[in-house]
Amino acid sequence: MKTLSLPYYAHIYKMILIQDIKSKMSYRADFFISTIGMIFTNLSSLAAFYITFLNFPSVMGWSYHEMLFLYGFSLLALTPLQCLFDNNWSLRNFVYRGDFIKYCFRPINTYFYFISEVFDLKGLGQGAFGLVTLIYAWNKLQLPVTFLIIVQLLLALTTASLFMIAIMNFAAATCFYIINSGYVMVTANKFRDYAKYPITIFEPFFRFIFTFIIPIAFIAYYPSLLFLRTNNIPLLTWLSPLIGVVFFYLSYLFWMHGARNYTGTGS
Amino acid sequence: MNNIIQLTDVSKEFKVLNRREGLKGSIQDLFSRDYKTVHAVNHISMNIHPGEIVGYLGPNGAGKSTTIKMMTGVLEPTSGEILVHGRTPYKNRTQNAQEIGVVFGQRSQLWWSLPLIESFKILKDIYQISDVDYQDMLALYESLVDVQDLYHKPVRQMSLGQRTLSDILAAFLHNPPVVFLDEPTIGLDVSMKSKIRELIKALNQQKKTTVILTTHDMGDVDALCKRIVIIDKGTMLYDNDIEHLRSFFGAYRTLKVKLSKHITDYSEEAKNRAIQTMEELITPQFPNAHFQISAEEDWVNILINESEVELMKVLSFIQTKNKIYDMQLDEISTESVIKKIYEGDGGHEPA
Numbered sequence: 001m002k003t004l005s006l007p008y009y010a011h012i013y014k015m016i017l018i019q020d021i022k023s024k025m026s027y028r029a030d031f032f033i034s035t036i037g038m039i040f041t042n043l044s045s046l047a048a049f050y051i052t053f054l055n056f057p058s059v060m061g062w063s064y065h066e067m068l069f070l071y072g073f074s075l076l077a078l079t080p081l082q083c084l085f086d087n088n089w090s091l092r093n094f095v096y097r098g099d100f101i102k103y104c105f106r107p108i109n110t111y112f113y114f115i116s117e118v119f120d121l122k123g124l125g126q127g128a129f130g131l132v133t134l135i136y137a138w139n140k141l142q143l144p145v146t147f148l149i150i151v152q153l154l155l156a157l158t159t160a161s162l163f164m165i166a167i168m169n170f171a172a173a174t175c176f177y178i179i180n181s182g183y184v185m186v187t188a189n190k191f192r193d194y195a196k197y198p199i200t201i202f203e204p205f206f207r208f209i210f211t212f213i214i215p216i217a218f219i220a221y222y223p224s225l226l227f228l229r230t231n232n233i234p235l236l237t238w239l240s241p242l243i244g245v246v247f248f249y250l251s252y253l254f255w256m257h258g259a260r261n262y263t264g265t266g267s
Numbered sequence: 268m269n270n271i272i273q274l275t276d277v278s279k280e281f282k283v284l285n286r287r288e289g290l291k292g293s294i295q296d297l298f299s300r301d302y303k304t305v306h307a308v309n310h311i312s313m314n315i316h317p318g319e320i321v322g323y324l325g326p327n328g329a330g331k332s333t334t335i336k337m338m339t340g341v342l343e344p345t346s347g348e349i350l351v352h353g354r355t356p357y358k359n360r361t362q363n364a365q366e367i368g369v370v371f372g373q374r375s376q377l378w379w380s381l382p383l384i385e386s387f388k389i390l391k392d393i394y395q396i397s398d399v400d401y402q403d404m405l406a407l408y409e410s411l412v413d414v415q416d417l418y419h420k421p422v423r424q425m426s427l428g429q430r431t432l433s434d435i436l437a438a439f440l441h442n443p444p445v446v447f448l449d450e451p452t453i454g455l456d457v458s459m460k461s462k463i464r465e466l467i468k469a470l471n472q473q474k475k476t477t478v479i480l481t482t483h484d485m486g487d488v489d490a491l492c493k494r495i496v497i498i499d500k501g502t503m504l505y506d507n508d509i510e511h512l513r514s515f516f517g518a519y520r521t522l523k524v525k526l527s528k529h530i531t532d533y534s535e536e537a538k539n540r541a542i543q544t545m546e547e548l549i550t551p552q553f554p555n556a557h558f559q560i561s562a563e564e565d566w567v568n569i570l571i572n573e574s575e576v577e578l579m580k581v582l583s584f585i586q587t588k589n590k591i592y593d594m595q596l597d598e599i600s601t602e603s604v605i606k607k608i609y610e611g612d613g614g615h616e617p618a
Binding site for chain 2: 023
């Protein structure tokens with residue numbers, strides 16, 4: 001038996017991705033309209049953000065530009081989720097219609113096969129938006145640009161993405177266990193809106209929840225301390241890449257366990 | 268290895284929640300969990316040889332899909348042992364998947380938005396098919412069906428028939444030793460059905476692929492399967508040659524004769540008279556045989572069990588006594604035999 005190694009999976013992923021993008025591009029109108037929609041969504045939430053800060057110069061010691069930093073950072077961190085893991089949104093439909101079984105007949109990892117199937121181009125627009133916002137905030141805050149900081153930023157973004165993806169994995173995989181899991185998805189998706197805010201604005205109770213139960217604080221808050229509060233970086237920030245990997249792995253196990261269970265009953 | 272698929276005393280049970288009726292019942296269900304065990308498959312054993320096409324039949328809910336899912340490694344049997352190509356499918360799902368092909372009814376496994384040829388290319392890489400084997404396979408496909416027309420058509424835009432065809436081709440692409448086809452001709456028109464049957468037959472012959480086929484269409488069975496396995500309510504009812512099936516239920520054939528040239532009188536009375544005349548004619552001659560005689564329009568039908576008396580003897584005897592203007596022979600169709608089995612009529616009533 002040939003080993004199903006990382007290069008093998010990378011190659012398959014590339015194949016599927018390129019094909020998917022090619023076929024998506026052939027629907028030009030759909031592509032442009034959804035991109036424009038995405039831009040408007042982001043513009044309007046940015047406008048709401050701006051108006052709030054016209055009235056409050058700072059929130060719990062966080063300045064407008066620092067908040068903007070968080071905002072851009074969280075948008076960027078969400079981009080991989082949006083682009084690469086969008087099929088999780090369709091999971092429940094596959095499961096309820098019984099079509100999920102087709103993912104079980106290939107000699108490759110079920111989770112990989114399922115996730116690889118869809119690439120959402122809209123996410124790129126959102127990523128670009130986040131990048132511009134982040135660079136703008138970065139400039140205004142006069143943060144340094146060094147090689148080390150860029151590496152830290154990339155690592156922080158990766159970590160944040162892992163958390164976000166893991167949360168959505170957990171939420172999507174609930175459809176293997178319960179009916180009406182759509183609400184879980186929507187709720188989990190709502191949580192990521194809170195990711196844009198420093199968790200110090202929440203009550204201690206919610207701070208605990210957002211750190212240890214639904215760890216959205218790791219999506220933007222903890223990583224951003226690395227750049228914004230350089231003199232006082234908590235331990236959790238340093239641990240976050242590790243926690244992120246563990247959390248993602250747990251979500252993967254939960255997902256796969258669900259997939260196995262599902263095929264145990266469905267017809 | 269003699270058997271490519273080996274099932275030994277395989278059972279599968281599901282636990283199903285006993286749901287109560289009404290809103291009150293639903294609330295009770297929330298708190299007490301009253302499970303019942305459903306035996307989807309009950310102690311099934313069978314051995315399948317390489318290169319066979321086996322028809323796996325049974326009414327809806329008989330446990331066919333459950334068995335197929337166990338053989339493909341998607342489901343774990345509750346008890347018993349399954350070996351497919353020397354492997355336990357459930358324990359080695361990914362390796363097993365490399366050596367089987369599956370087509371599951373109307374559920375396409377191809378990439379919905381991709382043209383067929385692109386799907387093939389991805390499958391080539393997933394199954395790590397060599398360039399030579401891949402080209403050979405495509406050449407074979409092209410010689411069997413007009414697949415070139417489909418290459419550049421996205422699966423989404425295909426008709427059901429084209430999609431089924433594509434799915435079957437995709438299942439054979441990596442030249443697996445075993446292919447499972449779950450109702451491959453469901454919902455297809457007559458000409459597409461025969462096209463697909465011919466394709467399956469050709470691939471089976473050329474590639475020596477073992478094919479397990481579930482279907483409700485006896486046309487599929489007659490065209491493809493030498494051997495059939497019938498299950499109902501999870502229990503195996505029959506496992507043997509299709510020829511044997513007919514004799515198993517009695518070697519019945521119907522002889523239809525027309526004894527007068529022009530009959531204008533189709534009344535019940537005239538029919539009864541014709542039946543009675545025939546009975547008086549042949550019963551004394553063949554005392555050991557049990558005939559069932561009926562009449563319709565100007566035909567007299569005699570159902571003959573050939574294990575009791577040969578049909579040709581009856582025919583030639585009638586001819587010595589009466590002028591026969593026309594005659595027909597009706598075989599008992601597989602369909603009516605299977606119907607009998609499903610309805611649980613036992614083995615000795617004629618259709």
